Amino acid sequence: MSEVLLEVKGMCKNYGPITALKNVNLTVCRGQVHGLVGENGSGKSTITSIAAGMQPRTSGQMTFLGKEWNPSSMIEAQRNGFSMILQEANTIPGCTVAENLFAGKENEFSKFSLVQKRRMNREADEILDRFGIHHMRGKDPIDRFGFEDRKLLEIARAVTEDTQILVVDETTTALSLEGRDILYKVVDDMVANNKAVIFISHDMDEIMERCNILTVLRDGEIRGTITKEEMEAPDAVRTIRQLMVGRDIGEKMYRTDFDASCSDDVALEFEHVTGPNVKDFSLQLHRGEIVGIGGLSGCGMHEVGRMAFGMEEVDKGHVRSNGKEVLSAKDAVARKIGYISKNRDTEAVILQGSIESNINLPSLSDLTVGGILSPRKKKKLSNEHIDLLEIKCRNGNQWVSTLSGGNKQKVSFAKWIAKGAEIIIMDCPTRGVDIGVKQAMYGLIDQMKQEGKAILMISEEMSELIGMSDRLIVMKDSKIAKEFKRSASLSETDVIEYMI
């Protein structure tokens, strides 16, 4: 075994009555891409965030580079060679790219109490270039960039020459396809330089391809460690899934039918729509139809979703639902349009609110009896959907901010199902969700189609687009580049050809 970098012994973490970690032992060595896998809420982010100095443990010991390890902040951990890329975007709005890149390190650029902005911008550009991120410059305002680009900046911020362990916490699903290549190169370089990566992901293909050792967690406990040799066994994925979930969940993920029929009724229509990053986009989405949209970063697909929900200005053309113009997000909700934003923590859920109030939010008018909100109806609706999506929580009163990433995503999905939305725009709907729940979500999406709902699924996950869509639209440079019909022979290579 190569040199041990991080050793965690008997770690426990309690949040009041909630036990997040029970007696966890973990060893990370040089040269490892150490996968941490487990269902949503199993404790993956808790272990890594404690080791990265974000929060204290309840009990247990850690050593890093052979010494006792008790970092009191992320900055302290990073200075000592332990960095983490968080699940959600963690940039400061209103600042420049360089100010974000060097947040907490401003002193390195100050002379006579003044920050040397030019030097800061220049050094930022050099760092960005080193990572292959040429389209962002130090002087640019961060607010000009979308979620995917801000995530790239976080990668550049987290990794320095001194980084010995990098934690990648469910980062790939937040990235565009090109962004993933940048991340994978960082991971490869870490291994080539005999450092280590702790890699958290729900994508089993990615885990099997990238990692050379795996630790499986369930309910805050380590359930097994799988070596490289064991990962190469023919039934390895099945064994790992069983360890994660505690039961055999089978192989079926997506729809198995190839019947792309739907109603002739148009539920949502884009007529020659032009707006920010979208040019002359036309589409008719029918009742009982799932239309997928895919493309590379900046292709315009996320903006199409925002326009459909009245969140983005339309400069030219029309967006209509049931023949009437969609004027605003409020108007969209009233017309039973739902929208799951990719930007989870800032747009899809209210973090400082309970699970119950988040799930019920779009449905408040339906939960009113004689002008007064019915507490019984509120509780019933939220409890039904907590059960339906298996949201891991104590009860509906728990704040969304205290949920694991995947469980927050389930809340954002649940509220539109609870509303009975007729048209649902889903931007990366299964982001950060574990395999068992993903399977359940695909089943629900298929059921919605059967019930005549209209679904627009925007995604970076090629397999889910191909697996679920009746029609698949590829966008490139703000326009539609190609439309595919549902087919058993459609492959990822066919689709990617039109993206690049």
Ligand SMILES: Nc1ncnc2c1ncn2[C@@H]1O[C@H](COP(=O)(O)OP(=O)(O)OP(=O)(O)O)[C@@H](O)[C@H]1O
């Ligand atoms: N501040 C908090 N208060 C209460 N419970 C919390 C808090 N933070 C985390 N938890 C709980 O700790 C458990 C472990 O969460 P953690 O985020 O580590 O899961 P995870 O395995 O990373 O999940 P995911 O795959 O969804 O990201 C969850 O049940 C979560 O609700």
